[in-house]
Amino acid sequence: MSRAPEFSYRLEVQDLPSKGVRVKLEADEKERAALAKRLGLISLDTFKAEAEVKPWRKSGVSVRGHFTAEVTQSCVVTLEPVKDKVADAFEAYFLPESEMTPVNPQAEIHVDLDDAHDPDPLDEGGIDVGELVTEHLSLAINPYPRKGDAEFSPVVEDDGKTDGKREDNPFAVLAKLRRQDD
Numbered sequence: 230m231s232r233a234p235e236f237s238y239r240l241e242v243q244d245l246p247s248k249g250v251r252v253k254l255e256a257d258e259k260e261r262a263a264l265a266k267r268l269g270l271i272s273l274d275t276f277k278a279e280a281e282v283k284p285w286r287k288s289g290v291s292v293r294g295h296f297t298a299e300v301t302q303s304c305v306v307t308l309e310p311v312k313d314k315v316a317d318a319f320e321a322y323f324l325p326e327s328e329m330t331p332v333n334p335q336a337e338i339h340v341d342l343d344d345a346h347d348p349d350p351l352d353e354g355g356i357d358v359g360e361l362v363t364e365h366l367s368l369a370i371n372p373y374p375r376k377g378d379a380e381f382s383p384v385v386e387d388d389g390k391t392d393g394k395r396e397d398n399p400f401a402v403l404a405k406l407r408r409q410d411d
Contacts (some may be wrong), residue, residue: 231339240282242290242323242351249283252294252358257343271310274299278362289324289348296362302374311374316373319365322348323356395404 236256238348256264256276265273280294295318305313332338 232358236260236359239357241355252280252339254278271301304376315359317369322349326350
């Protein structure tokens with residue numbers, strides 16, 4: 230069972246005009262709250278996108294656009310809120326599965342990372358531009374947000390017996406074992 234997208238704007242390929250359409254999207258408060266939960270954010274304060282959707286290769290679709298978002302995440306060091314602005318451009322191509330080259334699971338696969346026209350399959354004859362933009366937002370968000378002055382300082386407990394040297398580190402334990410063997 231698949232879940233319904235939190236931010237959806239579905240377009241059917243058959244309904245696209247030959248010149249394409251320009252789409253402007255902005256997530257409302259409810260959609261932003263659901264997306265924040267899905268993406269592990271404290272909050273998603275704004276999320277806007279513009280995209281140009283055009284027919285491609287007779288029965289496919291090309292999507293080019295950009296988005297902006299203001300996110301609040303937890304600092305990986307202090308867990309305090311960190312605000313950030315995210316903006317990125319994206320490009321995607323879609324074809325019906327019947328027109329895509331089938332993949333032989335036994336064959337070696339060559340992936341050309343410079344080929345920007347590697348299409349994804351259409352979803353029941355259409356695409357969800359909102360979900361596409363959400364996927365690109367998830368890739369653009371900083372995976373390790375850090376507050377500007379946050380610094381990680383490991384805690385080393387000194388029990389007063391070791392003169393500042395840790396005897397429980399792996400090398401000290403191995404050295405003890407080696408001395409026992411001699």
